[in-house]
Structures are given as structure tokens and as C-alpha cells.
Amino acid sequence: MRYSLMKPPASYRHLIIASLLVASVLIAGTIGYMFIEQLSFVDALYTTVGMMSTVGNVIHPITPLGRIFTIFVIVFGVGSLLYTFGAGMEFMIEGHFSQAVRRHHMDNKIAALRNHAIICGFGRVGSQIAQDLAAARQTFVVLDENEQNIRACLEAGYLALQGDATSDDLLHKAGIQSAQCVLVATDNDAHNISITLSARHLNKQLHIVARANHNETEAKLKLAGADRVLSPYVIGGHRMANLAFQPIVTDFIDKITKADSIDLAVQEVGLSAHSSLVGKTMEEAQDMLPNGIVVVALKKANGMISGPGLQTCIEAGDTAILVGMPGPLAAFKVKHG
Template sequence: MGSVGRVTSPISRLRLAAAGVALVLVLGTVGYMVLGLSLLDALYQTVTTVTTVGFRELGDFGAAEQVFTMALIVIGVGLVLYTFTLVVQVVVEGQLREMVGRRRMDRTIENLRDHVVLCGWGRVGRAVADDLVGAGKQVVVVDRDAERLGSLPYPTVVGDATLDATLRAAGIERASSLVAALADDAANLFVTLSGRTLNPQLFIVARARQEDSIDKLARAGADRVVNPQELGAARMASFVVRPHVAEFIDVVMHERSMEFRMQEVEVPPASALAERTLRELDLRQQAGVLVLAVRDASGSFRSNPAPDTVIHAGDVVIAVGTEADLQRLVALATGR
């Protein structure tokens, strides 16, 4: 599990103490060499002194050598004992295993490309992660609460999501999308600003609890702003007014056990679909899908498009069909 900003942990103190021991060994060796010992003898004398082994002194020590040795004992022995105490603490508390696991997690995140960085592991974050993973997306979860993230099967980063260093640890510069699902609108605003700055190509979806936060998040760089309360209210009203329609859309979008799915496919340049009408393409026959809508480059939707509708490069075709049907549509659009 990745972690950011934990400078007072035993692991951090152990690193500093080990660096101090190494520095004492170097200074001790150099000091004995200045006092007339060879490199090997100086290193040997330093090691036996700071480890309190003390087999023997290499040659006759005068006042200068004795004073230097006493100083080395006072500084070096204390530092070695402190380092040994930290080693025991790290092993006993299981933090060595945590450190190894964290490094493994960091390497996993470093190898990710086009993944989704999800900031916030509350009820909204959990629901988002479940749908993303179900759709085949790779997710890195960021939250400041280490206990929340302890048992997750996804790569995680413990830290403040509003900090650039935390987002970088989550691979934000290599990610395709960012979901700011923190409980606080101001925090989501900072996450959105940081994400847009670190990766201008990022697709950002931000959560908003207050109505007046929606425009602010959009101006900060969010491509989509979602108010879960409003969506939940609209969904509840739909079940009252149009229960069968609402349930069908809900099942198609989220129920993994149903045969049919809804999918969007962007038409790339030189695609076999480009500059042809829906009648010519006959996608119901070729791919088995039903085209529900087409979105053009300006963002306008053409729902229930007529057979004479021309598909252009850059359009997004929204269709419904089985998983196999939708894969055939993707193959027709991309040539793969």
C-alpha cells in the first residue's frame, strides 16, 4: 500500500538511523586514516569500536587516538544501539512486511497505464470502484485513512488526495481518468485543480454535494460534475413515474447478470463506419446491435437516429446489444 508524508514512522526513523551509522563508519575510517592507519585497518578499528566488540587496538594509541576513539564510542555505540532498537520495533510491529508490501504496491502502480485514479473510499467511492472494475478498468484508490484501504484488492495510496505528491504516487500523469469522490466539495475542487494541472488530458469526474459547487468544479477543470443526491432523487422519482423503463435502464447499465449491455463506441478516422449512413452499415445485421443515439463532435445527441443519418469520424455511437454484439461493433469501428 503506497503512502505519502509519513516522515515520523519507525521505517523513516530506521532509514535515518542507518544513514547515521553509515556516516559514523565513514568518518571513523577517515579519522583513523588521518591518525596513521591504513584503509583496511582504519575500517576494522571503526567497526570493532562502534559495535563494542573491541578485540584489540591496532598499534599503540597516543592521546589523540584515545580521544578520537572515546568520541567514536560515545556517538557510534549509541547510534548503533538506537538503530538495533528500531530494527526490533519494525520487525515486531510487522512494519517490515508493510514496507515490502508497499514497495510491491508502488511498483504495481508504476506499471499502470490509462488507469482510473479514485479519490475517496466512502460509500460513493466503493460504488464507483465496483462499477469501474466490473467494466474492466484498472483502479488506484486514494484515501487518507489507512484502515479503510487495508483489505482492498486494488492498488492503493494512503495520503491527502489534495496534494500533488499523493496524486503522483497514484500515477496521475499516466492515468486516463480521475474521479474526485471525497465528501467535501472544497477538497474535490483542489483534487480537480491538481489533476488538471498534472495531466491536462485527464478525463475528470467530480462529486458535488452543494448546488453552487457544480459550476466551480466545472471551471476548475472537471469534465463532468455529479451530485449523488440529485441523481438518487431523480432515480427514485423515475421508479414512481416510469418503473419499468427505470428498471430496464438500471439493469442494462449495472446488472452484470443480464445478457444485454449499453456501450459507446467512438468512430476513429479511416474507420469502416465513417462517412456512411446507418442504412448502408446495417449494424443490426452486421453486428447485432441496436443504435440508440449518435453524438457528434459538437456534443449534440441524435437520439433514435434515422436510417439516413451519416456517421462521421469523431462521432460516438451509443448502442445496446449482447457483449459479443458490442465487441463486433467495436471491431467494425476500429478495424481490430
């Protein structure tokens, strides 16, 4: 099955059927004239085209059987051409031609994506994820079965594919082999489990964040291969409690994690082997960092170290959690990531 920007409209299917009809009459007519009139392939094709177009070109006198056959060629040939003309006009008038062009461009853009995110589901949760990724200028593609949701994606300027996200074909089309992460955000737990299973099967290294709508689903999603499982209801409850008793702390966290913050931001940077921080202690590393950047945590292979000690040694492959100005943080990530 071929997946695309949106499912092909009826006029597109009519155009395909019309093209098949014309090709069928052309092939049948050519073969028929070759056997009945003993014409060469070129002469038979020339005669068939002439009869279908009502020009009536013939290479030599036609036998009685050939005349009968010609009647059928003319009737079916003219009928198929008229049907093709009508289907073509329908396709053009309804604007599906321009849509097909846009769909082709969209497919090419998605095929060129690397280290992108795949959002499965464009409901209330999925649409918010898309807004945040767009604000952070992260590349992503949205998968959803609902045509109205796909139209909303296109209006917002997002890359999107319509279809069942549990399908391996659709996930391949979304570039799952080269994706950085999959965000499973539908409101159906069964679908979320199935999508997670398919995504993990297709890419063992993929980072998968899945939505759990019920408490008992969390363990199943982790077994299916999800790296992180989140419940929007649990998160909402925690946030309301924090706003009630720690509103200033909550506001600060919101500020540094907001994608378009211009004052302060938080950034995680995986330190590569060529980073100048590798082999240094936290005390030495902090002296090497640009003014305004602070390491608040260090993620090592054996777990997260919050508020790492001054003598903690930084190793290749560690992930540093930094707080600072967006500009210097971005430059740091390019240099050390």
C-alpha cells in the same frame, strides 16, 4: 514528500534513524582516525569497524588522543548498533517488513497503469465507484487521506495510495499523465475544487468527473476544469421519482448499465478512422452490425444525436452508443474502437 501505500509506521522511521546513526559514527570514526592517527582510508575504516563491534582491531599503537577518541567511537558505535538491532527487530516483529514489500509491489503496479481511472475519496460515493469499476474490470487507483479507508481498499484488493489528493506529487504517483479519467468524490467541496484544478493543470486532455455536494459548487467545479459535475442528492431524487412513476423503464436502464449484466448491456465506442463503419449511413451501418446490436445514439463533435436518422453519415471520431449482448459488444469495440 514521498507518498506510498500507507504512511510509514513509527518503527520504519526508527529504522531510518538507526541507520543514519550507524553511518554517522562510521564516517566520523574513519575521518577521526585519518587525522589523529594518520591512517589511510582503508586502515581508518577497518579500525572504526573493529572498535564499533568491540573486536578492537587496530593497525598500530594508538596515541593518547587516539585512545580518548576510541572511547567515544566504542560508546557511540555500540549504542548505535544496539539501537539499530532493536529497531530492526521492532520492524520485523510488527510485520512492517512484509508491508514494505507489498508497498513496493503496489507502487510498481500503479506505475505500470495506462488508461486507468483515479478515484479521489473512498467514502460512500467513492467506494461505490470502485465497486462498479471493479465489476466492469476497469483498472483504477484510489487516493484517500484516511488510513482506515486505505485499509478497506487493500482488503478489497484495490490499488490505493494514502495522502492528500490535491498534491501534485500524489497525483503524479497515481499516474495522472497516463490516466483516462479522474473521479473526484470526496464529501468536501473545497477539496473537490482543488483536486479538479490540480488534475486539469497536470493533464489537459484528462476527463474529469466531479462530485458537487452543494448546488452553488457545480459552476465552480466546471470553471476549475471538470467535464461533468454530479450531485449524489440530485441523482438520488431523480431516481426515486423515476422509480415511483416509471419503475419498468428504470429497471430496464439499470439492467443494461449494470457492469455484470449477462443478458443486455450498453457500450460507447469511439469509432477510429480504420473502422469499416466510417463513411456509411446509419442504415448501412445497422445492416453491417452483428445480430442483436443496435445503435441508439451517435455522438458527433457538435453534439449528441439520439435516434439518428437512417441517412445520417458516420464519420471518424464519432462515438456510437450501442445496446446488445455483452460479448458481441466487447468484440465490436475491439474491432472498431
